[in-house]
Amino acid sequence: MRIFCIGQNDAAHAREMGRSPAAPADPPVVFMKPPSALVPPGHDVPWPPHPSALHFETELVAGIGRSGRPADESDALRFLSGFTLGFDLTLRDLQAELKAAGHPWERAKAFDHSALCGALVPVPWQPITFTGSINGVVRQSGDTKQMIHPVPRLLVELGRVWSLQPGDLVFTGTPAGVGPLARGDTLVAESPVLGRFAWRMEA
Numbered sequence: 186m187r188i189f190c191i192g193q194n195d196a197a198h199a200r201e202m203g204r205s206p207a208a209p210a211d212p213p214v215v216f217m218k219p220p221s222a223l224v225p226p227g228h229d230v231p232w233p234p235h236p237s238a239l240h241f242e243t244e245l246v247a248g249i250g251r252s253g254r255p256a257d258e259s260d261a262l263r264f265l266s267g268f269t270l271g272f273d274l275t276l277r278d279l280q281a282e283l284k285a286a287g288h289p290w291e292r293a294k295a296f297d298h299s300a301l302c303g304a305l306v307p308v309p310w311q312p313i314t315f316t317g318s319i320n321g322v323v324r325q326s327g328d329t330k331q332m333i334h335p336v337p338r339l340l341v342e343l344g345r346v347w348s349l350q351p352g353d354l355v356f357t358g359t360p361a362g363v364g365p366l367a368r369g370d371t372l373v374a375e376s377p378v379l380g381r382f383a384w385r386m387e388a
């Protein structure tokens with residue numbers, strides 16, 4: 186089981202990260218998190234030891250249900266086992282330092298308890314809207330129609346490098362509106378199609 190993550194898959198978020206909207210990431214930006222990053226919903230999230238702003242990124246997460254490499258975008262649909270919502274937690278200051286130094290992002294993105302992931306809902310690829318709320322205030326609104334690389338294309342791109350495996354998860358990139366968390370914050374990701382998933386940052 187692998188956790189793939191896609192960066193800069195929303196034009197407005199790419200802009201807030203300082204990337205030119207005229208140059209969308211193509212092929213998509215891909216990074217990974219280890220299984221130790223996963224936190225199921227309903228759990229308190231331990232605070233990472235590294236001193237840096239800890240940002241929330243609300244994301245649609247795709248589940249993979251079969252082995253192999255999609256031949257094309259329509260073939261990719263049969264690899265999907267469902268969707269859920271999650272948060273890609275990011276040590277933003279550290280990520281900026283790593284980017285500036287030309288280093289990989291793992292220390293800022295792949296730390297323990299950095300992938301909050303809901304339960305998969307066995308629904309097919311379809312238009313999905315979702316929100317991310319912190320302490321009851323909606324901070325991010327996502328819509329699959331705004332994705333630079335839609336999920337079927339992401340699976341084709343991943344399949345060029347990795348043979349997909351059942352149990353793999355794909356965090357598909359965050360919309361605009363990312364921001365810092367504080368101790369004790371409540372994070373809720375919600376969608377009419379997928380339901381509601383909640384976590385609490387350790388006090």
Ligand code: ZN
Binds near residue numbers: 190
């Ligand atoms: Zn992300």
